Amino acid sequence: MNKADFLDKVRSSLHRKASDIVAPAPNLLATIKDFKPSSLVKQFQEEYEAVGGNFHLVKSKKEASEKVLEIIKDSKAKSFVFSNDKLIKSIVAKIAIPEAKIISDADIGISSAYCLIANTGTLVLESSVGRLASLLPASHIAVVKDEQLVPTMAEAIEGLDSLPSAWVQATGPSRTADIELTLTIGVHAPGVVDVIMIK
Amino acid sequence: MEISTHDFKNNAKKALKDKNLQIAMKRATKTFVAKREKAISSLDNFEELRSYCGAVKAHTIEHLDYYLEEFISNLENLGVNVHFAADGEEANKIVTQLALEKNVKTVVKAKSMVTEEILLNDALEAVGVEALETDLGEYILQLDGDFPSHIIGPAMHKTKEQITKLFHEKLGSKEDASIIELTAVARKVLRKGFLKADMGISGANFAVAETGSIVLVENEGNIRLTTSLPKIHLTVMGLEKIIPRLKDLPAFLTILPRSATGQKASSYVSLITGPKKETDPDGPEEQHVLIIDNGRSNILADPKLRDALRCIRCGACLNICPVYQNVGGHAYGWVYPGPIGSVLDPGLLGLDSTHQLPQACSLCGACGEVCPVKIPLPELLLEHRQRAVKQGLSAKAEKIGIGAFAFMATHPKLWNSATKIGRLGSQFLSREGHIKGSKIPVMKEWLKERDFKTPAQKSFREQWRNLKDEK
Ligand code: SF4
Numbered sequence: 001m002n003k004a005d006f007l008d009k010v011r012s013s014l015h016r017k018a019s020d021i022v023a024p025a026p027n028l029l030a031t032i033k034d035f036k037p038s039s040l041v042k043q044f045q046e047e048y049e050a051v052g053g054n055f056h057l058v059k060s061k062k063e064a065s066e067k068v069l070e071i072i073k074d075s076k077a078k079s080f081v082f083s084n085d086k087l088i089k090s091i092v093a094k095i096a097i098p099e100a101k102i103i104s105d106a107d108i109g110i111s112s113a114y115c116l117i118a119n120t121g122t123l124v125l126e127s128s129v130g131r132l133a134s135l136l137p138a139s140h141i142a143v144v145k146d147e148q149l150v151p152t153m154a155e156a157i158e159g160l161d162s163l164p165s166a167w168v169q170a171t172g173p174s175r176t177a178d179i180e181l182t183l184t185i186g187v188h189a190p191g192v193v194d195v196i197m198i199k
Numbered sequence: 200m201e202i203s204t205h206d207f208k209n210n211a212k213k214a215l216k217d218k219n220l221q222i223a224m225k226r227a228t229k230t231f232v233a234k235r236e237k238a239i240s241s242l243d244n245f246e247e248l249r250s251y252c253g254a255v256k257a258h259t260i261e262h263l264d265y266y267l268e269e270f271i272s273n274l275e276n277l278g279v280n281v282h283f284a285a286d287g288e289e290a291n292k293i294v295t296q297l298a299l300e301k302n303v304k305t306v307v308k309a310k311s312m313v314t315e316e317i318l319l320n321d322a323l324e325a326v327g328v329e330a331l332e333t334d335l336g337e338y339i340l341q342l343d344g345d346f347p348s349h350i351i352g353p354a355m356h357k358t359k360e361q362i363t364k365l366f367h368e369k370l371g372s373k374e375d376a377s378i379i380e381l382t383a384v385a386r387k388v389l390r391k392g393f394l395k396a397d398m399g400i401s402g403a404n405f406a407v408a409e410t411g412s413i414v415l416v417e418n419e420g421n422i423r424l425t426t427s428l429p430k431i432h433l434t435v436m437g438l439e440k441i442i443p444r445l446k447d448l449p450a451f452l453t454i455l456p457r458s459a460t461g462q463k464a465s466s467y468v469s470l471i472t473g474p475k476k477e478t479d480p481d482g483p484e485e486q487h488v489l490i491i492d493n494g495r496s497n498i499l500a501d502p503k504l505r506d507a508l509r510c511i512r513c514g515a516c517l518n519i520c521p522v523y524q525n526v527g528g529h530a531y532g533w534v535y536p537g538p539i540g541s542v543l544d545p546g547l548l549g550l551d552s553t554h555q556l557p558q559a560c561s562l563c564g565a566c567g568e569v570c571p572v573k574i575p576l577p578e579l580l581l582e583h584r585q586r587a588v589k590q591g592l593s594a595k596a597e598k599i600g601i602g603a604f605a606f607m608a609t610h611p612k613l614w615n616s617a618t619k620i621g622r623l624g625s626q627f628l629s630r631e632g633h634i635k636g637s638k639i640p641v642m643k644e645w646l647k648e649r650d651f652k653t654p655a656q657k658s659f660r661e662q663w664r665n666l667k668d669e670k
Contacts (some may be wrong), residue, residue: 009496167477187385
């Protein structure tokens with residue numbers, strides 16, 4: 001079916017002709033009221049931990065870098081990958097294990113985030129720095145800054161003039177409940193997730 | 200899946216005797232209902248958001264011609280190839296031709312009810328293209344040659360024991376593997392599929408007219424992989440998935456996961472807006488969107504049923520439905536079960552082969568109360584029943600009962616007094632708290648398939664009023 005015929009069918013189902021169409025003006029808008037945070041950092045931490053994420057608050061880039069090394073050491077990861085992100089590049093320079101040649105071979109992926117949504121404990125990841133480093137490895141570490149926090153998704157999309165090809169809101173580890181509704185972590189995407197926040 | 204909506208009564212009888220199914224269904228629906236309630240109570244204004252989302256969807260459906268056109272032209276501007284199909288056959292032809300033209304050997308699929316509706320996997324296999332379901336539930340069903348029974352938890356009708364046995368036989372996993380081990384096995388097998396696939400096929404939870412974005416909601420990460428790894432990404436969507444603006448999305452993303460799985464947020468929400476940009480390090484080079492009618496414009500053309508197109512497929516009405524809880528999804532005989540299935544299926548397939556579905560409803564009203572977009576499901580079910588009666592599709596004695604019922608249900612005063620009378624009268628007719636059909640003449644035919652609990656002496660509303668008075 002071509003576009004014109006398809007749209008005509010919809011129009012005639014609504015008993016309208018093409019010339020009848022006027023731009024509708026929805027003027028509704030809702031606010032989401034599910035929190036009264038004392039601080040966005042605290043709220044993010046609570047929500048992130050509630051869904052099974054690990055949260056670390058640090059004071060400087062140097063501390064963040066040390067935290068990354070510590071997590072990698074504890075995880076016994078053999079190789080890592082990272083996303084094409086300024087903040088990350090300087091941090092990964094000191095990592096002792098090798099960078100994986102193929103992203104899907106890496107045990108750990110390191111990235112930053114576009115922003116963070118406090119009321120749901122969500123990281124916003126976007127495609128311009130690459131999609132795969134935060135997706136393929138079994139572990140994901142995100143290094144972020146506290147000033148990237150916004151209260152809800154509404155503020156995250158406010159004032160955006162264009163969307164990246166992929167805008168992904170990631171909340172905690174990959175999970176499934178497809179077998180008898182039993183929660184199981186880490187099915188297709190990272191099962192271990194850490195956020196290191198520089199304050 | 201062979202359509203057997205015409206045979207609900209027999210399907211339901213079989214389901215009630217299936218012990219595994221009964222165990223699995225009771226566990227699952229109870230968990231879903233409890234989780235939903237908890238998640239909703241953490242919001243101050245769920246009712247307000249419900250009204251808002253219902254109104255946005257109703258508005259969109261009323262102006263679907265406008266918003267569809269806006270969505271399509273935004274897709275085109277983004278460099279997305281847009282395809283249109285009047286029905287399933289045409290849709291399958293478009294997808295298989297595209298796959299062959301692009302020399303696709305393996306397709307990875309993210310869960311999509313509309314592709315179940317049109318039997319896309321069969322069509323792909325028929326032209327020699329491997330179609331691999333990657334949602335864990337869907338993968339289990341594909342391994343077993345089985346079909347989804349729930350729009351959110353597709354393998355909900357299976358017990359863990361059944362799945363362990365299946366994986367042992369088909370994938371060589373341990374005979375006593377735990378759920379964690381089963382999941383790890385599936386991850387490994389499916390990851391190989393992802394890495395070799397030439398095309399990823401997803402559905403769409405929402406389509407944003409203003410930006411041309413496809414919104415996908417999931418927990419596993421298989422949708423992220425499906426839309427990121429293969430060179431080609433195809434979205435197959437029904438024409439009703441549109442929402443007008445990006446700023447409408449946060450409200451929908453607040454009510455959907457709460458209503459569906461009782462989560463504040465699903466693990467992943469992806470907004471896909473066009474194919475990979477030149478400067479993006481990865482992502483699909485080609486994006487296609489296939490918009491399907493397949494009976495939806497018939498529902499759109501029917502002002503009394505149009506509201507059904509608001510559905511965001513959360514599954515809440517299934518979980519709360521006493522009939523669904525007992526018979527499971529397969530008994531309904533098609534991809535959309537439960538209350539919303541009993542409303543949509545007659546609209547999509549015609550009432551002739553589906554009129555038993557709305558008749559199975561016990562008219563308790565629970566579905567209408569949970570629906571996050573406020574679809575008046577009980578009214579729509581009644582509408583189908585009246586039409587079935589008018590068209591001579593349901594048994595004669597039942598006609599009188601339902602006709603009277605519908606009349607009373609739409610006249611609140613009469614309804615209240617009639618239910619009071621019914622309640623008093625039924626105390627005399629019941630034995631051990633159950634009414635056996637034959638005692639009430641007009642209900643005889645109806646009750647043949649139903650065994651009622653004796654109505655409470657006081658209705659819920661009366662009890663509630665008394666409680667409030669006592670305070
Ligand atoms: S009809 Fe309402 S409750 Fe049922 S699946 Fe659709 S949105 Fe959810």
